[in-house]
Amino acid sequence: MKRRFTLLLVLFSASAAFARGPKYQKPEVSVPQNWQAPAPWREAAPKDSIAKGAWWTLFADPELNQFEERALANNQSLKAAVARLAEARAFARISSANLYPQLNVAPSAERERLSGNRPTVGSTAVTTPVTQNIFQIPFDLNYELDLFGRVRRGVEAANESYQASAADLENVRLTITSELAADFFLLRELDAEMAVVRKAIDYEQKGLQVVENRHTGGAASGLDVAQQQTLLDSSTAQLALLQQQRDQFQHALAVLQGLPASFFVAPVRALNVEPPAVPLLLPSELLERRPDVAEAERNVAAANARIGVARAALYPSISILGLGGYESRDATSLLNASSTFWSLGLSALQPLLNGGRNRAVLENARATHEETAANYRESVLVAFQQVEDALSGLNALSTAYVSQRRAVDDATRTLTLANARYSGGLVTYLDVVTAQEQLLTNERLATQILGQRLVSSVLLVKALGGGWDSTSLAAVRVKPSLKQAVQP
DSSP, rough: OOOHHHHHHHHHHHHHHTTTTTOOOOOOOOOSOOOOOOOOOOOOGGOOOOOOSSSGGOOOHHHHHHHHHHHHHHOOOHHHHHHHHHHHHHHHHHGGGGSSSSEEEEEEEEEEEEEETTTSSSSSSOOOOOOEEEEEEEEEEEEEEEETHHHHHHHHHHHHHHHHHHHHHHHHHHHHHHHHHHHHHHHHHHHHHHHHHHHHHHHHHHHHHHHOOOOHHTTTTTHHHHHHHHHHHHHHHHHHHHHHHHHHHHHHHHHHHTTGGGGGOOOOOOOOOOOOOOOOOOOHHHHHHHHHHHHHHHHHHHHHHHHHHHTTSSSSSEEEEEEEEEEESSGTTTTGGGGGGEEEEEEEEEEEEEETTHHHHHHHHHHHHHHHHHHHHHHHHHHHHHHHHHHHHHHHHHHHHHHHHHHHHHHHHHHHHHHHHHHHSSOHHHHHHHHHHHHHHHHHHHHHHHHHHHHHHHHHHTTTTTOGGGGGGGGGGOOOOOHHTTTO
16 A cells, blocks of 8 residues: 555656756757958957946037936836736735735624525424524635645746846837937937038039129120029928938937927037947857847746746646634634634646647647747847847948048049139139039038948947846846735
């Protein structure tokens, strides 16, 4: 008999271990050894790492720092992400509550009258009505013996979802701060571009005055005046369109900082900053620095734990049930020893037939795990792509900016020569107009390239995770405690 009991206990324990579900393993991904980007990019030394949190200080712009701090304090999307994290923590605490016994009390007091003609069991008829009081203080105890891991795997899944929400919060914070920095530099680029157009308008107005004077003196034709007037009107129209774009970026900056668009005015300031040197990480380190990748990985872990929850539903649910308290027909004797009652026992619920629902739930959990694993691998691929895009973009823009600055110098010399040749009567005024248009176009393009370089630097920092590190997620966990066990 003892051997049979021991064998039954071993088989029971083995089935319980099996029911707890598969052990979690992070999905494998193919990681490149190095980036394709050529010099001057290099791998970061520990001292060169991006500042955690306030990564935008790389750009050394006090105004940008002020905008970022305001956004972190007031942005509504960020506040929503903070609330989602609190929701996830509360849900993890709800799940962990199932680890403890559930004790309830339901006191009641009632007065009842039983009919004199009430049905009876037996041959003796009851003809006397009864009026009585019933006072009760019952305590109800229910505790599930988590032999098959349903509760533990549920707590595990809730904690890993909690960690995914923490990573999501960091991703929202990184997205908002990087979007603000990109809009900030695009606004500054528009300020610089508008300054170029205003300078061109001043020059063209002076040119128009010169041509009109020459026309009055008979040295220039009406065609020359019309050409210069056309150039001036075109530049004025371009300035109005640039102002419209600037207003839109200013409004976007206001919303990112949690301000009404009508309340915020960004001062006009020249774009006179060079992109900072952004330290690189190894591709393998990127997986620990991207909050969106960490969120996807934690979702895989949560899905894996839910397989254990679904598998445990195929096995018995065993609970300890207890009932006790005081019951009396007289309130004065309610708390006497003779008024006590109690019962204690075990309850087991084994699913037998439910149309294959539990099997389908298990299949659904496994399919969900495969889906989240694929999403994780995709997020890793996108992370590598975004870093490579930012690096190649910065390299191309750096080369283009050097060439474009030379083009601006060339266009300036061309305009000087065209003016001199026109004054000497060697060329028509169309050559001067063409030179002016080329100079304006090249100066605007140089400004645009500088703005794009700064935006690409922001995108590179974002692609590298903004200095965040997924090791911080280890502390994001609801730990069962005795204090929680005695809380209502």
